[in-house]
Amino acid sequence: MKNKIRIRTFGMIAEEIGQSKLTLDQIATTENLKDYLFAQFPKLQSMKFSIAVNQKLVQGDEQIPEGAEVALLPPFSGG
Secondary structure (H helix, E strand, O other): OOOOEEEEEOHHHHHHHOOOEEEEOOOOEHHHHHHHHHHHOHHHHHOOOEEEEOOEEEOOOOEOOOOOEEEEEOOOOOO
């Protein structure tokens, strides 16, 4: 059980996945996470979303620490 992470989803992403919380293991980076999600839920590839790790937005491929909470955030309206 290496690198167990908690994932929270919001808005259209939660609707597509069908749940607002997931727990995954063996996910070390945000690129690994996207690869996994796109394989499981192909429609996510056409959706724009941001990734936050422990409440901090990340850009590009970032390490995900053990036990992290990861949020998949749809684009925010307003502004």
